[in-house]
Amino acid sequence: MNSVAERRGSGKQTSMFLRMLMRAAVLRRGRAASALLAMIVAAAAATAMLNLYVDVQAKLRREFRNYGANVVVVGKEGAALPADARNKVESALGGKGLSVPFAYVVARTADGQSVVVGGTDFDKVRKLDSWWSVSGWPAGPQDALVGTRAAAVVSAQGKPFDLSFQGRTIHLNAAGTLGTGAAEDSRIYISLPDFESWTGIRPSTIEIAASGSTDEVNAAIAKLAVVLPEAEVRPVRQIMEGEARVLGKTKATLLASASLIILTAALCVLSTLMGRVLDRRRDFAIMKALGASERLISSFFAAEASVLGAMGAVVGFVIGIGAAAWIGRVNFHAPVVPRLNILPWVVLGSIAVALISAVLPMSLLRRVQPAVILRGE
Amino acid sequence: MLGVGVATAMIAVATDVGDKMSRELRTYGANLLVTPQEDSLDLQIGGVDLKPPSDGAYLNEADLPKIRGTFWHHNIVGFAPMLPVNVDVNGKKVTLLGTYFSKKLTFGKEDFATGVRITHPWWKVQGEWPGDESGEVLVGESLAKKIALRAGERLEIGGQARRISGILSTGSAEDGEIVAPLGLAQQILGKPGAVRRLYVSALTKPEDALARRDPKTMNSELFDRWYCSPYVQSIAYQLQEAIPHSHAEQIRQVAQTEGTVLSRIQGLMLLITLAALLASALAVSAAMATAIFERRGEVGLMKALGAGNTAIAALFFVEAALLALIGGLIGFGAGAVLARQIGRSIFDSQITIDPVLLPVILTLAVVVTFAGSALAIRRAVKFDPVYALRSEA
Numbered sequence: 056m057n058s059v060a061e062r063r064g065s066g067k068q069t070s071m072f073l074r075m076l077m078r079a080a081v082l083r084r085g086r087a088a089s090a091l092l093a094m095i096v097a098a099a100a101a102t103a104m105l106n107l108y109v110d111v112q113a114k115l116r117r118e119f120r121n122y123g124a125n126v127v128v129v130g131k132e133g134a135a136l137p138a139d140a141r142n143k144v145e146s147a148l149g150g151k152g153l154s155v156p157f158a159y160v161v162a163r164t165a166d167g168q169s170v171v172v173g174g175t176d177f178d179k180v181r182k183l184d185s186w187w188s189v190s191g192w193p194a195g196p197q198d199a200l201v202g203t204r205a206a207a208v209v210s211a212q213g214k215p216f217d218l219s220f221q222g223r224t225i226h227l228n229a230a231g232t233l234g235t236g237a238a239e240d241s242r243i244y245i246s247l248p249d250f251e252s253w254t255g256i257r258p259s260t261i262e263i264a265a266s267g268s269t270d271e272v273n274a275a276i277a278k279l280a281v282v283l284p285e286a287e288v289r290p291v292r293q294i295m296e297g298e299a300r301v302l303g304k305t306k307a308t309l310l311a312s313a314s315l316i317i318l319t320a321a322l323c324v325l326s327t328l329m330g331r332v333l334d335r336r337r338d339f340a341i342m343k344a345l346g347a348s349e350r351l352i353s354s355f356f357a358a359e360a361s362v363l364g365a366m367g368a369v370v371g372f373v374i375g376i377g378a379a380a381w382i383g384r385v386n387f388h389a390p391v392v393p394r395l396n397i398l399p400w401v402v403l404g405s406i407a408v409a410l411i412s413a414v415l416p417m418s419l420l421r422r423v424q425p426a427v428i429l430r431g432e
Numbered sequence: 433m434l435g436v437g438v439a440t441a442m443i444a445v446a447t448d449v450g451d452k453m454s455r456e457l458r459t460y461g462a463n464l465l466v467t468p469q470e471d472s473l474d475l476q477i478g479g480v481d482l483k484p485p486s487d488g489a490y491l492n493e494a495d496l497p498k499i500r501g502t503f504w505h506h507n508i509v510g511f512a513p514m515l516p517v518n519v520d521v522n523g524k525k526v527t528l529l530g531t532y533f534s535k536k537l538t539f540g541k542e543d544f545a546t547g548v549r550i551t552h553p554w555w556k557v558q559g560e561w562p563g564d565e566s567g568e569v570l571v572g573e574s575l576a577k578k579i580a581l582r583a584g585e586r587l588e589i590g591g592q593a594r595r596i597s598g599i600l601s602t603g604s605a606e607d608g609e610i611v612a613p614l615g616l617a618q619q620i621l622g623k624p625g626a627v628r629r630l631y632v633s634a635l636t637k638p639e640d641a642l643a644r645r646d647p648k649t650m651n652s653e654l655f656d657r658w659y660c661s662p663y664v665q666s667i668a669y670q671l672q673e674a675i676p677h678s679h680a681e682q683i684r685q686v687a688q689t690e691g692t693v694l695s696r697i698q699g700l701m702l703l704i705t706l707a708a709l710l711a712s713a714l715a716v717s718a719a720m721a722t723a724i725f726e727r728r729g730e731v732g733l734m735k736a737l738g739a740g741n742t743a744i745a746a747l748f749f750v751e752a753a754l755l756a757l758i759g760g761l762i763g764f765g766a767g768a769v770l771a772r773q774i775g776r777s778i779f780d781s782q783i784t785i786d787p788v789l790l791p792v793i794l795t796l797a798v799v800v801t802f803a804g805s806a807l808a809i810r811r812a813v814k815f816d817p818v819y820a821l822r823s824e825a
Contacts, residue, residue, distance in 0.1 A: 089721065096714050100707055111700065118696055121689045122460070161475060171475055186684040204474075236465055236681040241474040292554045292603030297460040304456050305697055307778045308449060309704070315770075316708050323715035330722040378707070386699040 076359055079338075091367055093327040097320035098371025098405050099378060104313035105397045106379040111309060114387045115302055116266070123184050124155075124262035125294045126276055128286050135257040136286055143282045144261055148275060152265040155179040156258035158250055159242075162220040164209050171242045172218060174250025174258070183264055187239070191231030196249060198230035202240040206232050209243065218243070225253045269299060321408050328363070328412035332356060339420055340428035349421065356413045364409030368402040375401075449701045452779045453694055454635045458509050462551045462631035463664060463687040466491065466671055466680045490515075490626040493614065495675045499632070500539035502670040507635040507662050510550030513627040515617045519590050519610070522579055528569075528589065528610040530617020535564040548611075551633045552602070559583030559598025564613050568597040572607040590620050632671060632680075636664040638691035709800065717804030720752065724808045732817040741813045748809045752801045760797030764790055 079087070128144060130136045135158070144154045158174040177193055177200070193200055201210060210216045210229045217224050225245075233239060251257065265275045272295065280288045342352055376393045383391030420428075468489035491513070499511055515530040532547030547564070548555060560583075562568035569589070571581055576599050586593045589610065600611055618624050637643075643663035647655055659666055664687045668680035682688075734744055 093714060100711050118693050121692055123685055169475055186688040188684060236683040238474055289603055293461055296554045300459050301456050304778055311774045312704050316711050319711045319715055326719060382703045386696060386703060
């Protein structure tokens with residue numbers, strides 16, 4: 056470090072400045088590396104937390120769609136919906152959601168018992184109602200999905216059975232049983248084409264899982280109500296309110312934890328960098344003794360801090376994005392999308408912390424006489 | 433110390449967040465449904481019950497308080513019985529649903545209140561909730577619109593005028609029904625003590641492989657473990673034990689999805705806690721490095737006087753351990769306060785700090801401090817005493 060000072064004057068001012076910066080980093084490799092490492096880890100933690108915070112809402116929303124439909128369209132007074140209702144709903148949703156039609160009648164079994172029969176689209180129900188516990192999905196025509204409680208009545212050992220509705224009889228094979236713990240357990244489901252050719256009744260209900268934020272879902276509801284004036288469109292409040300609450304709490308918890316972690320990381324960087332500057336008070340004293348102005352020394356340390364902060368921030372950003380993506384993969388089985396708009400904030404924050412940690416000890420050192428430091432006290 | 437404090441707060445929050453979120457998820461409503469064992473098939477379409485009221489079996493209302501006597505009664509947030517009956521209103525057939533709103537019950541020496549206000553928190557009433565012993569009723573939103581009724585008016589139900597205390601909005605089938613105290617529905621039906629079904633809202637643990645096993649195939653030790661875990665299946669089993677002739681089933685839509693969402697949130701908190709631990713390890717390591725670096729003169733002196741590398745390393749490690757213990761204790765206190773603050777501001781309830789966490793935290797603090805200071809101590813040990821004593825480095 057003395058050599059740095061000794062060579063002063065053997066070059067132009069600016070190149071000397073750069074040289075001092077370089078030599079300081081190279082000669083004190085260990086300390087510089089540990090400071091940089093602290094910076095990187097802090098920036099990485101900040102990036103990962105911010106990225107998660109921004110992305111967790113979308114991730115959790117997807118999980119919440121497992122609760123099934125959040126909007127229901129029903130014909131007024133239980134009437135059937137018009138034939139083009141399904142297409143209207145699909146075009147109103149514009150691909151941002153899933154809609155499943157349901158039609159119901161009360162039919163009679165061979166021994167005269169009443170049972171509710173539903174007609175639906177099995178491929179779509181499978182996606183919408185992921186909690187349905189099904190032993191075998193119907194594949195061919197005249198295959199039926201029999202609720203666990205209905206199964207005891209109509210087809211005890213999974214045998215084929217007959218159902219009649221208004222004098223017309225249909226012969227069905229039990230493809231599997233259905234367990235949900237709710238009203239579906241007492242019903243029999245068949246495919247919509249089978250249902251319509253048997254009963255001649257069109258769907259009366261369309262269940263919709265609209266994706267997106269609360270505002271987007273409300274916009275979808277308003278749109279549906281306009282295109283289907285003959286139907287009643289209503290949100291499933293049970294689902295929407297629960298989702299909003301849990302999401303809000305999770306975000307708040309995440310924010311609190313994120314600020315705690317970022318604060319710790321920042322404080323840690325602060326103390327490391329401050330230690331580094333204080334360690335070099337002899338350099339400082341020599342520079343001063345050789346006639347460097349206070350401004351020059353300040354700008355030297357400030358430049359050093361900003362370079363360190365910027366470098367740490369960029370490397371930390373990359374690592375943080377990686378960490379967030381890993382958390383997304385492990386926890387949500389989907390990568391967290393990197394948010395590049397966080398980068399300027401992380402870089403600015405890092406440089407600010409680095410500058411503070413350079414300027415604070417400087418103001419302490421400024422008051423000390425170089426002679427005192429050089430004497431080794 | 434700061435690091436340990438943050439770590440404590442994070443661990444406390446992470447361990448408790450599952451519990452808190454579980455409570456929040458109860459806004460989705462009941463996750464268990466109890467029905468009579470020998471019931472005939474439900475004939476429900478779009479929430480409208482088409483089953484003749486005389487048909488099927490009933491539960492006995494007098495058995496309900498026994499739910500408080502089950503093993504996991506602390507986990508049962510609330511329950512609400514339902515009894516639908518058909519009534520004539522203005523010449524039209526309407527379903528009247530009898531239930532508890534916030535009924536005061538007694539089991540043993542314990543008094544508690546339960547009903548739909550707990551199990552169905554998304555029900556909104558314009559006006560007032562009726563009392564459970566009163567003859568007042570709620571009218572569903574769409575029904576009220578259809579027959580032009582307002583809160584405070586009177587409605588003729590089953591030959592008797594009843595005061596409407598409020599208009600109910602639920603976003604589902606109840607909007608077209610009349611909701612009344614259970615006693616009123618029983619009186620109309622002429623079956624005192626009858627309950628058609630019972631909704632139970634319970635705090636449960638996400639199900640795992642053990643939860644899905646059939647209790648009949650378990651040996652006694654496994655069965656005890658299954659019975660004493662708050663799985664939705666074992667709570668259903670205990671409800672069946674408590675209420676005679678009943679069949680309890682999880683409502684899969686609520687119960688299954690709750691499990692997934694809960695495990696995601698818990699997983700997230702766990703990973704974040706790991707990140708917090710990493711950050712605090714870093715903080716500790718930085719602090720230790722500075723502290724040891726400043727004492728290089730001492731190290732030089734000790735070495736000059738003949739101390740071995742091991743002796744010096746041991747000295748620093750013991751010092752670090754002591755520091756970690758003291759820091760851990762203070763940090764634990766600070767972290768507990770912090771966690772409590774977070775709990776209060778976000779969940780409006782206390783986050784309880786398990787005393788079991790203290791030894792865990794202290795061990796963690798020592799491990800983190802050791803890991804953080806190992807590098808600095810190694811450097812200090814390698815120090816050349818000559819340089820150190822010349823106070824140059």
